Amino acid sequence: MEQKKKRSIMRGVILAILALAIGYTIYAAVTKDKIELITAGAEAPDFEVVDLNGEKHRLKEYKGQGVLLNFWGTWCEPCEREFPAMERQYESFKKQGVEIIAVNFAQSEFEVSKYVTNMGMTFPVAIDKTKSVFTAYNIGPLPTSIFIKPDGTIDRIITGEMSEVEIIQYLESIKPE
Template structure:
């Protein structure tokens, strides 16, 4: 086989591989369903993240309490709007067995501290630096909130901004009996 024919076959094979890869990417993107955060009734996956004071928080440490996992970013306008409501309702419910774990989306400590200081938040704020928890919980839109009962089961998933009234209702549904 001469050089030209060999080069032609190699180029044809490479081109075929590229076309197949592009077709596969287009197909998987077009047929991808949006994955829900987590199914209600599912066991909430355990994780471990560090807060702004260097303290480690594991979801399993909160067993026996109702827990709100609130995923957010400093750039997210609805996140900013709901933070005071979360803080207010946390303070109203914390003595009733409710915990809030606020999970920032991989931003710098400086950005997160400026944000939390401006709201004077009373609950732990952790940074998901690698977004591993965000991926585990299939969070795609912010803000996203996952409400977990004292047994560790997901009872509600909410995407979007929450009001104080909604939070009061949601916290009431997960507080220990």
């Protein structure tokens, strides 16, 4: 009798957990659709991030310049492979009116700072601690790069690793006239 009672309670707990999991899955699917998908040609959502040096970066303040927003994580191997190419192009394109801002996916400041130092990254790197920028841009897999034209519209969205040739080509396409 005691054994049957324990089994019934265990089954009830398992059913409750399954019900919660199904409910969450449905909720996540329904609310994800409410996030407006960002597409080429659309106005880039404004945001403000603070980089590892304490400097604020607000997208609307870059109006008139091209901006590459690169979303990444320290565990992301394709991110690690494309950063050296971005770094090699950064100074040249910055002088031509194009900024690169790398936005990390809510990792610790210690972890990100150590990574940035090891990689020799000199462009602004910010941590999206609240994931608000990731949400605004509906970022899925990493890396994802958003190329924003000087007028504030999105030129293109690249999901996955880029070669240096592609990085140069895409940065050229967002240079101010």
